Amino acid sequence: MEAVAWFKDVGIADRPTVGGKGGSLGELTQAGIDVPAGFVVTVAAFEQFLEKLEAREPIRPLVEALDPQDIGAATKLSEQLRARVMGDEMPEQVKDALKAAHAQLCKDGQPVAVRSSATTEDADDASFAGLQDTFLWVLDAEDMIARTRECWSSLYSVESMTYRRKQGIPEDGVAMAVVVQRMVNSRSAGVMFTRSPTTGDKSVITIEGAWGLGSSVVSGEVTPDKWVLGKITGEISQRDISDKHARQVPAPEGGGIVEVENESDMRTAPCLTDDELLALREVGRRIERHYGKPQDIEWALDQDGKVLLLQSRPETVWAVKDAESTPVKKPEGKAYNHVMAIFGGKKP
Amino acid sequence: MSETAKSFPRPSSLKVTPGTEAAQAAYPYYCQFQPGDDDRFWFYNSMHFPEPMHHFDMITAEAAYCALGAFNTRVHVLPTTKGIDHRIINGRVFIGGVPVTDPEEVQARAEEFQKRGFYYYENWEDLYAQWKDKMKALIAEAQAMPKPHLPDLEPMETTHTGKGIAANQELIDTYRRQLNGYYTMWHHHFEFLLLGYGAYMTFFDFCKTAFPEISDQAISRMVAGMEAEIFKPDEEVKRLARRAVELGVDQHFTPDMDIDTVLADLDKVGRDGKEWLAELETSRNPWFNVNVGDGFYHYHRSWNDDLSMPFAALPGYIEKIKAGTNIERPMDQLIKERDELVRDYRELLDTEEDKATYDQLIELAHRVFPYVEGHKFYCEHWYTNLFFNKIREFGALLVEHDFFEKEEDVFHLTHYELESAIIDLMLSWSSGSPPIGPSRWPAIVAERQKAIDAWAGETVPPALGEVPDVIDDPAIVMLWGITRDNLDMWLSDGESDPNEMRGFAACNGVVEGIARVIKSVKEIDKIQQGDILVCQVTNPTWSPLFQKISAAVSDIGGSMSHMAIVAREYGLPAVVGTGNASQKIKDGARIRVDGGKGTVTILEQPAEARELEDA
Numbered sequence: 001m002e003a004v005a006w007f008k009d010v011g012i013a014d015r016p017t018v019g020g021k022g023g024s025l026g027e028l029t030q031a032g033i034d035v036p037a038g039f040v041v042t043v044a045a046f047e048q049f050l051e052k053l054e055a056r057e058p059i060r061p062l063v064e065a066l067d068p069q070d071i072g073a074a075t076k077l078s079e080q081l082r083a084r085v086m087g088d089e090m091p092e093q094v095k096d097a098l099k100a101a102h103a104q105l106c107k108d109g110q111p112v113a114v115r116s117s118a119t120t121e122d123a124d125d126a127s128f129a130g131l132q133d134t135f136l137w138v139l140d141a142e143d144m145i146a147r148t149r150e151c152w153s154s155l156y157s158v159e160s161m162t163y164r165r166k167q168g169i170p171e172d173g174v175a176m177a178v179v180v181q182r183m184v185n186s187r188s189a190g191v192m193f194t195r196s197p198t199t200g201d202k203s204v205i206t207i208e209g210a211w212g213l214g215s216s217v218v219s220g221e222v223t224p225d226k227w228v229l230g231k232i233t234g235e236i237s238q239r240d241i242s243d244k245h246a247r248q249v250p251a252p253e254g255g256g257i258v259e260v261e262n263e264s265d266m267r268t269a270p271c272l273t274d275d276e277l278l279a280l281r282e283v284g285r286r287i288e289r290h291y292g293k294p295q296d297i298e299w300a301l302d303q304d305g306k307v308l309l310l311q312s313r314p315e316t317v318w319a320v321k322d323a324e325s326t327p328v329k330k331p332e333g334k335a336y337n338h339v340m341a342i343f344g345g346k347k348p
Numbered sequence: 349m350s351e352t353a354k355s356f357p358r359p360s361s362l363k364v365t366p367g368t369e370a371a372q373a374a375y376p377y378y379c380q381f382q383p384g385d386d387d388r389f390w391f392y393n394s395m396h397f398p399e400p401m402h403h404f405d406m407i408t409a410e411a412a413y414c415a416l417g418a419f420n421t422r423v424h425v426l427p428t429t430k431g432i433d434h435r436i437i438n439g440r441v442f443i444g445g446v447p448v449t450d451p452e453e454v455q456a457r458a459e460e461f462q463k464r465g466f467y468y469y470e471n472w473e474d475l476y477a478q479w480k481d482k483m484k485a486l487i488a489e490a491q492a493m494p495k496p497h498l499p500d501l502e503p504m505e506t507t508h509t510g511k512g513i514a515a516n517q518e519l520i521d522t523y524r525r526q527l528n529g530y531y532t533m534w535h536h537h538f539e540f541l542l543l544g545y546g547a548y549m550t551f552f553d554f555c556k557t558a559f560p561e562i563s564d565q566a567i568s569r570m571v572a573g574m575e576a577e578i579f580k581p582d583e584e585v586k587r588l589a590r591r592a593v594e595l596g597v598d599q600h601f602t603p604d605m606d607i608d609t610v611l612a613d614l615d616k617v618g619r620d621g622k623e624w625l626a627e628l629e630t631s632r633n634p635w636f637n638v639n640v641g642d643g644f645y646h647y648h649r650s651w652n653d654d655l656s657m658p659f660a661a662l663p664g665y666i667e668k669i670k671a672g673t674n675i676e677r678p679m680d681q682l683i684k685e686r687d688e689l690v691r692d693y694r695e696l697l698d699t700e701e702d703k704a705t706y707d708q709l710i711e712l713a714h715r716v717f718p719y720v721e722g723h724k725f726y727c728e729h730w731y732t733n734l735f736f737n738k739i740r741e742f743g744a745l746l747v748e749h750d751f752f753e754k755e756e757d758v759f760h761l762t763h764y765e766l767e768s769a770i771i772d773l774m775l776s777w778s779s780g781s782p783p784i785g786p787s788r789w790p791a792i793v794a795e796r797q798k799a800i801d802a803w804a805g806e807t808v809p810p811a812l813g814e815v816p817d818v819i820d821d822p823a824i825v826m827l828w829g830i831t832r833d834n835l836d837m838w839l840s841d842g843e844s845d846p847n848e849m850r851g852f853a854a855c856n857g858v859v860e861g862i863a864r865v866i867k868s869v870k871e872i873d874k875i876q877q878g879d880i881l882v883c884q885v886t887n888p889t890w891s892p893l894f895q896k897i898s899a900a901v902s903d904i905g906g907s908m909s910h911m912a913i914v915a916r917e918y919g920l921p922a923v924v925g926t927g928n929a930s931q932k933i934k935d936g937a938r939i940r941v942d943g944g945k946g947t948v949t950i951l952e953q954p955a956e957a958r959e960l961e962d963a
Binding site for chain 2: 199200235238239328336338340343
């Protein structure tokens with residue numbers, strides 16, 4: 001297997017080799033949704049790297065031998081293994097593949113985002129296990145490779161290792177893919193649920209957004225504007241424009257992001273126009289139709305107002321409740337028997 | 349249980365406005381507040397009766413409630429509700445429902461209802477076809493009634509045909525038949541209405557349960573009929589505008605035209621002008637038999653009586669046609685959109701069972717809706733119009749015999765008093781002595797006009813008496829949109845942001861603009877292009893105005909009020925059922941209407957109103 005796989009060549013079914021995030025972005029790209037271009041550093045790259053590390057000194061047996069209750073030992077091992085993942089030599093063919101892919105992706109030197117892409121079935125487990133890492137506005141190939149190592153090294157964080165030991169997950173299958181994607185210097189960004197997070201209503205789309213990069217919304221550092229739209233009608237039934245005190249933007253130099261104060265008129269101005277809301281709704285509906293179930297989406301608008309999708313995963317909270325729910329009302333022999341709910345003093 | 353000890357004033361605490369006691373006492377005894385009424389819940393029916401009632405106009409309340417109750421209580425036998433009691437004080441009509449709460453009685457009535465109400469659902473189309481025939485026959489009968497007239501001597505024909513009845517008998521006969529016709533019309537009106545609303549509400553409740561955040565508008569759009577009679581008058585105005593352009597006579601229609609001059613000019617300009625006048629005649633019969641109000645007051649004249657409403661819309665439509673703007677209702681597209689809406693919501697349902705129920709309910713709603721939308725044209729507009737015009741003819745006859753000064757004064761008499769005045773006139777005609785009426789009625793008419801004027805400026809409590817814990821009387825909820833929630837809203841008035849009002853979100857969109865507070869139909873010409881219409885109750889026959897205004901706000905009305913339907917057609921932001929927007933918002937204020945949220949915000953009151961408040 002190749003060390004690198006492009007979004008356009010992978011799908012959800014490739015999760016074991018490109019992880020959940022990589023597979024989802026590939027799936028969306030293939031479905032014709034605008035996703036910033038990128039590639040996945042596959043599990044194969046990680047395996048080759050680990051093989052080289054283990055050739056010198058074992059890694060997996062040390063983790064397997066760990067007592068999850070012994071935090072002291074875990075901390076020590078974590079420091080040791082993470083240092084190796086960060087510092088030890090990388091196989092030349094992996095390094096070359098990453099550099100070549102980066103050169104192809106960023107012909108004019110655009111910055112990228114580097115994100116871990118876990119291979120476990122349930123991405124929520126992965127986040128519980130401390131595997132989520134995201135590095136924004138990464139400037140060059142060297143830095144991109146370093147951030148990839150950092151993602152990999154999160155497999156050897158104290159939480160991650162002790163979690164695996166408690167769950168009895170064999171180290172042999174433990175691997176990680178990493179997504180490298182062109183960075184969007186977004187004007188506005190945020191999240192979108194294709195059903196109501198509060199009532200589970202599938203006929204509405206909830207959009208939350210703020211100025212600048214979406215990280216401020218995802219991390220909860222800014223109270224986002226919130227809208228509720230009719231999924232089918234497109235009517236905007238709710239508009240809560242919040243006081244958005246700050247936004248996250250690319251750092252002026254050296255990569256990464258910084259937070260800047262919003263000017264007063266920007267703070268209380270809606271970060272999306274009605275047309276943009278409707279464009280987002282269109283994209284949300286397309287993705288939902290593609291997957292056949294409600295989605296939890298991260299989006300960004302570039303400086304020209306073009307909608308770009310950064311992530312989409314199935315909504316999980318209400319999906320569980322759906323499985324237990326009963327019909328709203330059972331059919332009757334005659335349609336008009338239903339009116340007894342209104343006239344008969346019987347509540348449906 | 350309600351923890352807030354707040355309640356509305358008790359009926360017994362309301363005082364008759366000093367100086368209007370005699371006018372108050374002249375309303376029939378059966379609609380005066382009674383001692384036991386303090387223990388009941390009443391609300392001001394400002395949806396149907398937003399202005400103080402002339403004594404004659406109270407006939408609408410009693411005829412409507414006679415019929416509504418008859419069908420609920422004794423024809424269809426609705427299990428949980430009977431009829432509506434009504435009372436009047438200071439010219440304002442308060443009404444109270446009569447819910448059935450004893451479970452055994454509900455059960456017994458439910459069994460009856462399933463034999464009676466269900467028969468209507470089963471045979472809806474046939475019965476509705478029959479209904480239209482009945483209504484048209486009733487209208488024809490009213491049209492055929494003779495103009496009240498007392499000749500000096502009976503025509504020779506009476507002698508030659510051996511008729512055996514003289515003109516004074518024909519007078520009372522016409523009056524009584526016309527009254528009967530009006531009461532009958534109201535029975536027809538309620539023959540289907542509650543059943544139709546009930547079927548619609550069943551679908552509405554299903555949607556609200558399946559899609560908790562669905563807007564009322566989306567549901568109404570799924571149900572709305574496309575060919576409803578209520579759209580026809582406005583369609584006719586558009587047709588006339590188009591014909592004017594086609595015939596090349598459009599230059600006659602200007603915003604400041606004098607209608608009589610225009611009509612006379614068109615008659616003079618040759619064939620094209622005459623052809624347009626002929627087109628006007630076809631539009632007038634029957635489609636201009638629409639009232640500029642809801643048809644509950646004698647002064648809600650029809651377009652036929654006063655062409656200013658349809659003519660006011662002509663220049664705007666003509667301008668749009670000439671600019672190449674399409675003003676037609678895109679029927680095919682509207683139907684396609686409605687069908688897509690129904691299909692797309694269906695797709696979101698989780699289970700096959702829910703889809704099956706949904707199919708049943710939307711099918712039933714579509715079957716009953718033509719009546720719900722269509723009946724008003726025949727009842728509240730066409731027939732009511734004929735009725736009040738006939739009474740106006742009696743007014744003219746009485747003026748001729750010096751009973752009072754103006755034809756319109758006749759509406760200051762109750763229908764009993766009017767009958768007595770007619771009999772007075774009959775006696776006088778037969779005896780050859782002068783009638784007594786001229787020495788009696790002028791003073792009474794003056795006194796009552798004074799009372800109406802005094803009452804018109806008063807602020808009316810939205811409700812009276814004990815607040816019930818729940819309002820589940822389906823008639824009250826369906827017809828008046830009164831729920832426990834909006835009672836609490838009325839009660840809490842003044843505690844929240846005094847500049848914000850809430851109501852039903854009738855049509856989506858946010859607009860800021862100048863409020864034009866229209867307290868009565870006569871003020872309609874105050875409205876300028878881009879104004880926001882603020883009124884007590886909005887009316888579909890105002891729809892030609894909708895091309896002028898940028899948003900609409902009303903005190904009363906639910907999301908299925910005709911106003912809401914028309915607003916959606918025009919895509920105009922609208923909030924209905926705010927309770928008191930027309931009292932709180934001063935004419936000329938700058939306001940914001942959010943038709944999606946259902947809120948109206950006063951941004952700036954006009955200068956003189958602010959000074960008053962500061963003082």
